[in-house]
Structure formats: C-alpha cells, structure tokens
Amino acid sequence: MKLFHAKKLRSGLKTLFSHISVQIIMIVGTTVVLVLLCTVMFFYHSTVKIIRTNAVRSNEIILEQFNNGFETYIAELKNFTLNVRMDSGILSIIESPDIGYIEQETLGNYMKAMFYSRHDLYDISVHMLRNDTMIRFSRDTKKVSVSHETNIEQEDWFLAAASSPDYSCIAPYRPDVCYPEESFASSAPFLRIYRVIINAYTKKPLAVVEATCDMSIMNSIIKDLGQDKSSLFRLSDQDGTPYFLNSPQLTDLPVFPLSTEDTAKPESVMFHNDEYLCVTHLSKDGHWLLTKLISVDTLTAQNISSRNISLLVLITATVISITAIAFLVHFLTRSLKRLSSQMDQAGKGDLKTTLEETGSYETRMLAHRYNAMIQQIDELIQKNYVMALGEKTAKLQALESQVNPHFLYNSLQVISSRTIVTGDREIYKMIEALAANLRYAFKESVLVPVSLEVQYVRNYLLLLKARFEDRLSTDIEAGDDVSRIMIPKLAIFTLIENSVSHGLETSMKQLRMELKVQLDQGSLIISVTDNGPGIPPDTLERIITDCSAGDMLVSNGEHIGLRNLNTRLKIYYGDRASLRLRSSPGIRTEAVITIHLTDEETTDACITH
Structure with a gap:
C-alpha cells in the first residue's frame, strides 16, 4: 500500500512538473512568435527607408572621394x-x-x-x-x-x-x-x-x-x-x-x-x-x-528580394527558437531540481559539503556563491580559533624569551660589575632599560605602535652592548612617519633576537647590525641586516619551506621565533604581509617584513603623525 502511494506521489509530481514546463513553453513560445511577427511587419515598412538611406550615404562617400x-x-x-x-x-x-x-x-x-x-x-x-x-x-x-x-x-x-x-x-x-x-x-x-x-x-x-x-x-x-x-x-x-x-x-x-x-x-x-x-x-x-x-x-526590387529572404529567415528562426525554448526549459528545471536536492544535504549543518557547479549559467553562479559563502563561514571560524590560540602562544613564547633566567643572570652580573668600574649613571640607564622591557613584555597588547617596539629594541640592545661591548655595533633608522603604525608586538624584536642569537653568540668577530623601518609606496618595510656568519643554504631553504607551509604556532624546533612570527603575520594581515630571508654565509644576512597597508591604516598613521 505504501509503495503504491509513493509511486502515485512521484507520478503526481512528475505530471505537475511536466505541466509547468508546458505552460512555460507555451507562454514563451507565443511571445517569441508575436515578437517575430512584429519584427517582420516593422522590417517590411522600414526596409525601403533603410535601403534608401544606405544608398544615399554610400554614394555621398563615393562622390566625396x-x-x-x-x-x-x-x-x-x-x-x-x-x-x-x-x-x-x-x-x-x-x-x-x-x-x-x-x-x-x-x-x-x-x-x-x-x-x-x-x-x-x-x-x-x-x-x-x-x-x-x-x-x-x-x-x-x-x-x-x-x-x-x-x-x-x-x-x-x-x-x-x-x-x-x-x-x-x-x-x-x-x-x-x-x-x-x-x-x-x-x-x-x-x-x-x-x-x-x-x-x-x-x-x-x-x-x-x-x-x-x-x-x-x-x-x-x-x-x-x-x-x-x-x-x-x-x-x-x-x-x-x-x-x-x-x-x-x-x-x-x-x-x-x-x-x-x-x-x-x-x-x-x-x-x-x-x-x-x-x-x-x-x-x-x-x-x-x-x-x-x-x-x-x-532599390524597390532590391527591397522586395531582401524582404522575402528576411521573412524566410524569421520563419526559420521561429521554429528554431521554439525548439530551443523547449530544450532550455527542460534543462533549467532539471538543474534546479538537482540543485534543490543538494542544498537540502548541505543544510543539515555540514559546512564541508559543497554544491555541484553544473547546469545553466544562473545555476552555476548560484552554486558558486553558495559554496563561497559556506567556505567563508568555515574560514572565519577557523581564523578566529587560530588567532586566539596564536595570540596566547605568542605571548607565552615572548614572555619565556624575555624572562629567560640565563638572560636575567647575565644582565644582573653585568650591572654588578659595572657598579665597581663605572659610576651610578650608567648603571641607572641599564636598570631603567631592563625595567622598561619587563613592563613592555608583561603589557596586555596584541598590536603596538612602531615607536614602542623600536624603543623596546633599543633597551634590549643597550643591555647587550654592556655585555658584549665593542663586539656589537648597531644602527637604527625609524622616522616619525612610521612611529604610529600598529604592528604585532615583538615583531621587530624577533628579527633582532634571531640576528643576535645566530650572529653574535656563535662567533667572536664584531657584529654590525642595521635596523630600518620605512614606508615605500604604501607598504611598511622592516629590515634587519647583519654581517654575521649567516645561514647555510640548506638551513635557509628549510626555514623558508616551514614558513610557507602555513602551520600553526610551534613551541620547539629550529628558528621557532621566525616561524611563529610568520604565522602571526598571516593571521593578522593575510596575504598583505610577508617575511623574507636572504643570506650570504660569512658576508651578509637580511630579514625583511613587508606589510601592505590599507588606505585606512595609512590615513590613521598620517593623521596621528
């Protein structure tokens, strides 16, 4: 009995669907026939005038020539x-x-x-x-x-x-x-x-x-x-x-x-x-x-001949149009029915399910936009989750780097030694620098102005110079036009710390380090260059591959700071930011952050400046 009712329902739906298709074909077909008939009548009355006008204009051109x-x-x-x-x-x-x-x-x-x-x-x-x-x-x-x-x-x-x-x-x-x-x-x-x-x-x-x-x-x-x-x-x-x-x-x-x-x-x-x-x-x-x-x-004889040919073409076009309309209606309704079934499956909550982009242009566009919508929703959820997790991990990594017991021990040992050799003024500067950096490290901020980040780096380098003396030489260029631009916290420090770690602590030669922060055609360019031992080609290729993989923040392995910095840049800016590394072992190593600023970011920086 149930099987009988199911067959009857399907038969009824099929009959209704077929009836609607016939109605569409009749309405559209009749409209097309009427339009073509009106076109023939209009063409018949206007052909004489058109031929006369064309004859006059073409002969005017010939006579002018x-x-x-x-x-x-x-x-x-x-x-x-x-x-x-x-x-x-x-x-x-x-x-x-x-x-x-x-x-x-x-x-x-x-x-x-x-x-x-x-x-x-x-x-x-x-x-x-x-x-x-x-x-x-x-x-x-x-x-x-x-x-x-x-x-x-x-x-x-x-x-x-x-x-x-x-x-x-x-x-x-x-x-x-x-x-x-x-x-x-x-x-x-x-x-x-x-x-x-x-x-x-x-x-x-x-x-x-x-x-x-x-x-x-x-x-x-x-x-x-x-x-x-x-x-x-x-x-x-x-x-x-x-x-x-x-x-x-x-x-x-x-x-x-x-x-x-x-x-x-x-x-x-x-x-x-x-x-x-x-x-x-x-x-x-x-x-x-x-x-x-x-x-x-x-001209009239030419008009009659042209009219007869056009009439034959229009009659042929009428037959072809009605046939094409019937096929098109059948094709469109079949695609819409399949699309409705697929949307029902996607509406169950599985955002990974996408619609098949087939059928007419309108159907493909509808499926394409629906797929783009659920993809954006899924990406937004993932982005918010990764961003929140990334911020917490980055903060822990930064704090771990700043309050490293070994670093604090070395800094305090230098301060104690300087107490005997120098006066209170130099010791005061180092203590102030250390205190400022500790406050900055504990500051609850995700994005900070360039000026604060550069000052943090200056304090850090002041303490390092007290430790390494003439072995460290620095040059910092950061104009007022970039001071108010917001960047991820500890972004510049990560580049400086990487240069010191691999260029100063692993070699006894003097390290020359240059930091430049500048605007170039609407982009913020942050570059750190040193003359340290550099990065071997295989290691550099591995770092670039790891950064390009787009993995989430990591807590162990080589060059953790650079990999985490690249991930944070992608989270905050997407494709507008990039981290590039270039190294000539024994000659020069350069790390560059490029952030393409939006009009709003550039305007805000100029207003505050």
Whole structure:
C-alpha cells in the first residue's frame, strides 16, 4: 500500500512538473512568435527607408572621394602648365617679339617633351602674344605644327584665365558633353585648361599654355562610382556648365543650390516621369558639383528580394527558437531540481559539503556563491580559533624569551660589575632599560605602535652592548612617519633576537647590525641586516619551506621565533604581509617584513603623525 502511494506521489509530481514546463513553453513560445511577427511587419515598412538611406550615404562617400581626387587632378594640371614659366630659356623665346626657325624648333621639342611626360594629354600648345604664333603638338598628327593667330586676347577663355587669381581657367572640350556608355574611350578629349604666362615685373600677359586632357581620368572615376544602367550622373561647375554627362536626358536636369557647409538637397526627384534618389556633392573649393541619380525602381526590387529572404529567415528562426525554448526549459528545471536536492544535504549543518557547479549559467553562479559563502563561514571560524590560540602562544613564547633566567643572570652580573668600574649613571640607564622591557613584555597588547617596539629594541640592545661591548655595533633608522603604525608586538624584536642569537653568540668577530623601518609606496618595510656568519643554504631553504607551509604556532624546533612570527603575520594581515630571508654565509644576512597597508591604516598613521 505504501509503495503504491509513493509511486502515485512521484507520478503526481512528475505530471505537475511536466505541466509547468508546458505552460512555460507555451507562454514563451507565443511571445517569441508575436515578437517575430512584429519584427517582420516593422522590417517590411522600414526596409525601403533603410535601403534608401544606405544608398544615399554610400554614394555621398563615393562622390566625396571622387571630388577630392578630381580636385587633386586639376591642381596637378595647373602646376603642370606652369612649367613653361620655370624654364628661363623657353621664357626668353616667349618674350621675344620675333621668332625664328631655331626658336620654333626649340619650342616644338619642348611641347613634345611636355606631351609625352603625361599619359592623359590629347594635345598641348603655346600661344605667344608678342609674335602671334602658336606651336602645337597633337596626338592625332604626332607632329609639331606652327600657325599664326590674332585677337587671342578677345577670346572668352583668355579673359576668364587672365582675370583669375591664378591666371588659369578650365573649360569643357565641347558643349554637348554627353558620353554614352559605348563611347567611354580613354583617348576621347574631355576638358581644356588654359594657363596665362605673365611678365613677373610688368604683370603683362606673354603667352597662353593650352592643354587638352582625355577621358582616362573619368574612366577611373566612373568605375569608382559603381555605375549601373539605371543610374545617371553629371559633372558640372558651380555655374551649372556640364563637363560630363552619361545620358542626354541630364541636359535639362536642374542644378540644386548647394554649399560646402550645409548641403541641402531633395531626397528624391521626379525626372522624365521616373523617380530617382538625387545624391550631390560640392567640392571643397566650391567649383565642382557632382550629381548622381539612383533609380528608385531598382532599390524597390532590391527591397522586395531582401524582404522575402528576411521573412524566410524569421520563419526559420521561429521554429528554431521554439525548439530551443523547449530544450532550455527542460534543462533549467532539471538543474534546479538537482540543485534543490543538494542544498537540502548541505543544510543539515555540514559546512564541508559543497554544491555541484553544473547546469545553466544562473545555476552555476548560484552554486558558486553558495559554496563561497559556506567556505567563508568555515574560514572565519577557523581564523578566529587560530588567532586566539596564536595570540596566547605568542605571548607565552615572548614572555619565556624575555624572562629567560640565563638572560636575567647575565644582565644582573653585568650591572654588578659595572657598579665597581663605572659610576651610578650608567648603571641607572641599564636598570631603567631592563625595567622598561619587563613592563613592555608583561603589557596586555596584541598590536603596538612602531615607536614602542623600536624603543623596546633599543633597551634590549643597550643591555647587550654592556655585555658584549665593542663586539656589537648597531644602527637604527625609524622616522616619525612610521612611529604610529600598529604592528604585532615583538615583531621587530624577533628579527633582532634571531640576528643576535645566530650572529653574535656563535662567533667572536664584531657584529654590525642595521635596523630600518620605512614606508615605500604604501607598504611598511622592516629590515634587519647583519654581517654575521649567516645561514647555510640548506638551513635557509628549510626555514623558508616551514614558513610557507602555513602551520600553526610551534613551541620547539629550529628558528621557532621566525616561524611563529610568520604565522602571526598571516593571521593578522593575510596575504598583505610577508617575511623574507636572504643570506650570504660569512658576508651578509637580511630579514625583511613587508606589510601592505590599507588606505585606512595609512590615513590613521598620517593623521596621528
């Protein structure tokens, strides 16, 4: 009967669990389908606008790049036509009122050399005003021709060039500048540039250099524009004079008013009963205007194709999303059920039991944080226990070291001897030092200021100097900036006592000992250095290994003081404190305590200071 009820309960729970999963799948799945449908509708209405905007922006960039390149090209042409002015020999011929056969040959050869120095010239000529002579070299004839002409100064192009600030002007090669797609030959003439050569002193015109350029530059521009059959484009100057058209229809296209600072142009225009997106760009010098018309019908066809593809992708995404939701719900609920069972086991009081960090990201994070919490609780209990035990053991060890009968016997024997040899003043100092150290040893404190610890060490060394006299030499450096910083009691003394024990009592040579307490980039550095016999490498390695093991305080064995000091530092400061030993046997031994102070500890020390 009980087995039947247990099976029924499990079956009911399984049914309920399955029902909740189905509800979640239905709710989330329906929401996803609705969101995807709204996305399709929104995408359908916005795709046209997006495609138009992208088309305009991409073509604006292309036109800007073209205008920048075309400006550079025109500037290069102007500098090229100025080369005649730089040649003194040619300039002297131009200034001469009469020109002979030799001068004609010289100018002809110069024009020929200028022609072949570039690949985009159709012809080049020089018109000399003083002798009404024109020398020309053309691609068609491949010969130098000489002719006479008059009234050049009455030509419109001459007046425009002479009145220009740079004495140059540019004009289209012909007024009906329509170049159908089949006529995009690189050899076809494109534009003319006129350069007036003047006398540098009188400013009077001497000659005019005329150069006709072919279509090679425009071929590269058209390629950069990404031309298609439905796109129309036109190059004109700021007055609307066309220089290049790829369709006769563009001859009656209006010029839109533009400026280099705020380019205001219509988004779309109706032209010859067709709708176009009009993209224009004005060059930086305000001279060249490039206009491109993009067929809206072409963009609409692209939009329909893109919409159909997106609709197919969204339908596929809907099916995949619903399948993924069903799997995800099943995966999440299974992980939560397993997590609940494991938490029940951990809730029985065993802090050593941890949760298995598996499942979804949220489940893993929950298990990880729970494990961290019980680990911190366990560590806190252990830390409080070890700290209390460590403080008591350290105090007993310190007291045992201070009231050692042998040490007191030696100190009293020295005091008695000094009573006979010296006066009462020196004996008074030693007695005071001994009394102060005894009071300090019995003081109920765990942490003490650096100044008290240093004074305790000074008293200790005073008594040692009375015993060992010239065999002990000390140097203590501890500034006021560290005097108020709190450190574990007998921390410095342990380093001093270790140096004396292994450097003075085991050798008859003079021991030089240095104590430095200083701040370095937010850390308290306590170092004790001596020139004693040092520590053998194997012994030093064993001490470092024992300190790194992290054992609790010990009461016997070698170098008990250093091992207990390292343990106390770890208890008080954790990873913020360290004890390092370095030794060169027979030369130098150094023990260093480093404590990385917190902002609060540093601020308190500075305020009290």
